[in-house]
Amino acid sequence: MKVVVISGSPRRSGKTQVIMKYVFEYAKSKNIDTKFINLSEGQIEYYRGSEEEYNVHTKNAANDIMDADVWLIGSPIYNSFFSSALKNLFEYINYKKTEGKVAGMVILASGNIGFVDVQTLITQLLSYFRVITNPKAVFLTTESISGNTISDDEAKKRLRELVDDTLKIATKLSYD
Helix, strand or coil: CCEEEEECCCCCCCHHHHHHHHHHHHHHHHCCCEEEEEHHHCCCCCCCCCCCCCCHHHHHHHHHHHHCCEEEEEEECECCECCHHHHHHHCCCCHHHCCCCEEEEEEEECCCCCHHHHHHHHHHHHHHCCCEECCCCEEEEHHHEECCEECCHHHHHHHHHHHHHHHHHHHHHHCC
16 A cells, blocks of 8 residues: 655644654554655645646655555644645646545644634545545644654544554555
8 A cells, every 4th residue: 555644834844744754654654655745845846737847856746646545634724724835736636546545634723723624625625536535634733742743642642543544444445
């Protein structure tokens, strides 16, 4: 099974990447064929149309997403929405190559507000791609992060459960 972990924040010092690096390391311990796309590295170009030529990082990220069986997506909440960098990344994805994939999501906010709204928006986006979404998203606040580590053990447990549950859903679907 191929897994891709996506950190959807464009901020270089963003807390989303701290969480998603943890998710990546845990997912990789469960499934060796796991790749990490970190939008804060600034290598993904802005989408300018299908006829344009894009750099190798952008092409590789799009191919990694389309090739993966499982997507583990993390996004911060910006202005009651998921990050525009994440939306930009999905402009490169061909919906004809994504049907039946499975996704889990992590949503990060500075306070306890807007989680379900953003979960709904990401789920709607994934529905366009015909991706099956794990209904148990993980909602975290920035308080669960201290420096460059997750300081909340309960948050770590919930992130591991998200990975395990999403991989389990994908495994069950692959037998059908």
